[in-house]
Amino acid sequence: MSILETKNLSITFGGHTAVDNVTFSVPDKEFKSIIGPNGAGKTTLFNLLSGQLKPSSGDVYLKGKKITRLSPTKRARLGIGRSFQMTNVFPNLTVLENVRLAVQSKQGIRYVMHRNINAFSDVLSESHELLKLVMLSNKADSLAVNLAHGEKRKLEIAMLLALDTEILLLDEPTAGMSLEEVPQILEVIHAIKSQGTKTIVLIEHKMDMIMDLSDSIMVLFNGRLLADDHPKEIMKNEQVQSAYLGGLYDEHTA
Numbered sequence: 001m002s003i004l005e006t007k008n009l010s011i012t013f014g015g016h017t018a019v020d021n022v023t024f025s026v027p028d029k030e031f032k033s034i035i036g037p038n039g040a041g042k043t044t045l046f047n048l049l050s051g052q053l054k055p056s057s058g059d060v061y062l063k064g065k066k067i068t069r070l071s072p073t074k075r076a077r078l079g080i081g082r083s084f085q086m087t088n089v090f091p092n093l094t095v096l097e098n099v100r101l102a103v104q105s106k107q108g109i110r111y112v113m114h115r116n117i118n119a120f121s122d123v124l125s126e127s128h129e130l131l132k133l134v135m136l137s138n139k140a141d142s143l144a145v146n147l148a149h150g151e152k153r154k155l156e157i158a159m160l161l162a163l164d165t166e167i168l169l170l171d172e173p174t175a176g177m178s179l180e181e182v183p184q185i186l187e188v189i190h191a192i193k194s195q196g197t198k199t200i201v202l203i204e205h206k207m208d209m210i211m212d213l214s215d216s217i218m219v220l221f222n223g224r225l226l227a228d229d230h231p232k233e234i235m236k237n238e239q240v241q242s243a244y245l246g247g248l249y250d251e252h253t254a
């Protein structure tokens with residue numbers, strides 16, 4: 001069964017079609033990656049899935065139900081979680097406090113009627129578990145503002161996981177990281193995948209990085225869906241090769 005789907009999804013900004021008639025579906029619990037050169041429309045497509053943008057035409061479906069016009073908050077409640085950017089993180093609170101707020105916000109949404117005296121310690125232990133999962137326990141008491149770049153991305157992932165949504169949209173989780181930081185984040189993503197409880201859609205520039213992780217890879221080019229297939233097929237795809245190897249791929253951001 002597909003959990004997330006789009007049909008003929010398009011958005012135009014002042015004459016430029018950033019996402020052009022994209023139809024795809026993500027089966028439940030699948031790991032799908034989206035690749036494509038700069039400006040291909042990857043982030044715009046994410047914004048359409050999460051509700052930050054509304055399409056010019058076409059629709060988005062969650063478990064077969066049309067959600068095209070729903071707000072990001074409503075979509076999060078229904079199960080679509082988008083990776084936090086540092087703009088959503090309180091810089092002068094500690095790492096642990098930030099994660100705790102995210103855990104509490106989920107509980108506020110879902111369990112407001114079931115408060116009990118153990119709620120606080122539950123929240124705290126869940127927050128510690130999440131920090132352990134993203135390998136950030138040693139920074140629990142650091143202010144978020146003082147984290148290194150890679151550590152900030154781990155905090156964002158912990159906060160996304162705290163919301164416990166069925167679908168995780170991860171926008172270039174390794175962007176701007178040092179070579180030493182990338183394997184750690186990959187390990188975190190592997191760990192989340194191997195729990196087998198989430199559907200994951202991930203945007204990535206570095207094709208080699210996501211070959212092993214992905215059940216399928218979608219290639220966007222000039223807003224259009226160029227291919228959507230198993231990683232091995234994508235590697236063999238001539239159109240993809242020429243898009244990537246024909247000088248159109250912006251190496252310096254890879």
Ligand SMILES: Nc1ncnc2c1ncn2[C@@H]1O[C@H](COP(=O)(O)OP(=O)(O)OP(=O)(O)O)[C@@H](O)[C@H]1O
Pocket residue numbers: 013016018036037038039040041042043044045
């Ligand atoms: N709000 C906006 N207003 C006008 N143009 C926009 C807007 N958002 C995106 N675009 C344009 O849409 C196109 C797709 O941008 P988008 O950021 O989705 O690409 P991307 O594949 O995520 O690129 P990158 O890998 O560089 O992040 C670009 O040409 C961009 O300039």
